[in-house]
Amino acid sequence: MKKNNTRRSFLKKATLVSAAMTAAPTILAAGYEQKLILTKNYEFLNYSANDQINLGLIGSGIQGIYDTTTALQVDGVKLVAVCDLYTGRLDRAKELWGDSVFTTRDYRKLLERKDIDAVIIATPDHWHKKITIDALKAGKNVYCEKPMVQNFDEGKDIIEAANSSGKLCQIGSQGMASLGNEKAKQLYEDGAIGDIVMLDMQNNRYSAEGAWQYPIPPDANPDTIDFDTFLGEAPKVPYELKRFFRWRNYQDYGTGVAGDLFVHAFSTLNHVISSHGPNRAFSTGGLRYWKDGRDVPDVTVTLYDYPKTETHSAFNAAFRVNFIAGGNSDGSFKLTGTEGSMEIGQHAVKLTRSKLGMTPGGYSMIAYTEATQEKIRADYAAQNVDTRASTLNVGETTWEAPKDYKGGHYDHFYNFFQAIRGKGKIIQDPTFGLRAAGAALLANESYFKQQPVNWDPKAMKLL
Structure with missing residues (x-):
């Protein structure tokens, strides 16, 4: 573990100094509380018609739109x-x-167009690999929705196709380039929370729509839907509208809550702490309420082990998703370390630093005589374990995006198009995308096998 020399002086730099420069923060007697504004600079230019990046969309469903x-x-x-x-x-x-927008039901006709520079692939997960590779071979830059792959063994082919094509391939976890992620990464690398020991992620939903029961249009029929092409290489089944419009509910086409939601968290986590990912997972859960034909759980809890690396200590992660959350629709993402914690969102980061209790209190002292208690207190006082500096180094700072911030989704696309123009780099390339997807898919592997599973995050393969 590479220790950051700024760790012990972090509070002085990140709170007291910034507080002095920030309008009206509140400095408390036993700590501090402040809010700061995040900023980001963009390049805004007027592009001519000949300098436009022409875009094609493959999969014009909810996320595609x-x-x-x-x-x-x-x-x-x-x-x-x-x-x-x-x-x-x-x-x-x-x-x-x-x-004027050209429309087709055959993605190959879209890829044949010479005027298209980049494509968004927002199809069901089981089509990601084939269409991404075909698009790269056709000379298109690719923005592929997460998860990059439906199965572990698909990722290497995408990586090879991207490398050989010379085109960009960015995976679409929308919050990757957000101000929240950017600030959290800086804080972590500055030692703001010390050594990470735990990650808690939860996503609670309480609606049919949130549980993927999407509406089926009244004009949906075999003439308006190409169901056979939708199936692709998935098992052949009779025509069924629920499978087409609610494909996330089926293992044949989607990746369950892990591929839909866990992968966002892994993208943020691995980016913030510069990690390749976990090496072990154990998942449990079940189908508790939405028994509508789906074959994936609607309640799940997965525990992950992260090994020690040069950028982080060994730690554990807990991912929880509940699609029948009893009226409580919310979510959170919290990193906890030896010296503080960070709650991370696309628009804000809240850093909390607390005092570690090192001296005994009334609970453990009650078993001793008054005289013995006095001697124990004197002994701890002589050790000076509770320094004045540790008492002052506590408080809370929240960094917030400005009200006109366009969001992490915009930033992710902005980076993608800037990279196409040769003015920057993408954050989530296919190797990063496979590590995020692979970590998420471990949950499914463990859940259906009903046992822990092991993963090599560097080689990106099951063990």
Whole structure:
């Protein structure tokens, strides 16, 4: 573990100094409490029609629309083509982005277009590998939605295709480039929480929509939906609308709560602490409420072991998802270390530093005589374990994004398009994407095998 020389002086730099320079923070007698504003600089240019990045969307469902809407907020980006297997979504694409947008139900026709520079792939998970590789071979830069892969053994092929194509491939965990992640990474590397010992992630939902029971349109039928193409290499089954519109509920097409939600947390965690990921996982849970034909759990708890590396100590992580949370829809992501904790979100980071209790209190002293208690107190006082500095080094700082912040989703696309223009680098390349997806998929592997599973995070393979 590389110790950061600034760790012991972190409070002085990050709180007292910044407090003196910040308008009206509150400094408490026994600690501090303050709020600071995060900032980020963007390059805004007027691009000519000949200098636009022409974009194609493959998979114009919920996430595909959110992705494209965000991508088009970045200067110099134009949508020229959309592909989806349901004609209603193609109609929606023209409604959103104009009749001039080319639409097709065959993604290969989109990739054949010479005017497309980059594509967003927002299909069901079981199509990610094939379409990503085909797009790279067609000379397109790729933004592939998370998780990058549905199965462990698919990732190496994507990495090889990206390397050989010379094109960019960025994986789409929306919060990766957020101000919150950026600040949390800086704080961790400065030693703000000491050595990490625990990560707690939870996501609670209490709605049918949150549990993936998405509405099925009334015009959905075998003529408006290419169900056979949707199945791809998945097992052949009879035509069923629920499988098409609620594909996340099925192992054949999705990756369950792990691939949908855990992968975001692993992307943030691995980025903030510069880690390759965990080496062991154990998952439990069950299908407790949404018994609608799905074959993945709606309640799950997974425990992960992270090994000691040059950038972090050995620690544990707990991931919890509940799709029937009794009215409590919320979520959190909290890193706890030996000297503090950080609650991390896309728009804010809250750092809390507390005093470690080193002297005995009334609970343990009650068994001794008054005279013995006095001697014990004198002995601890002579050791000076509770220094004045440790008493002052406690408090809470919250860094918040400004009200006009466009969000981590925008930042992730901004980085992607800047990298295409040769003005920056992407954060989440296919190797990073495989490590995040692989860690998440360990939960499924453990859950269905009903046993712990081991993973080599460097080699990115099951053991």
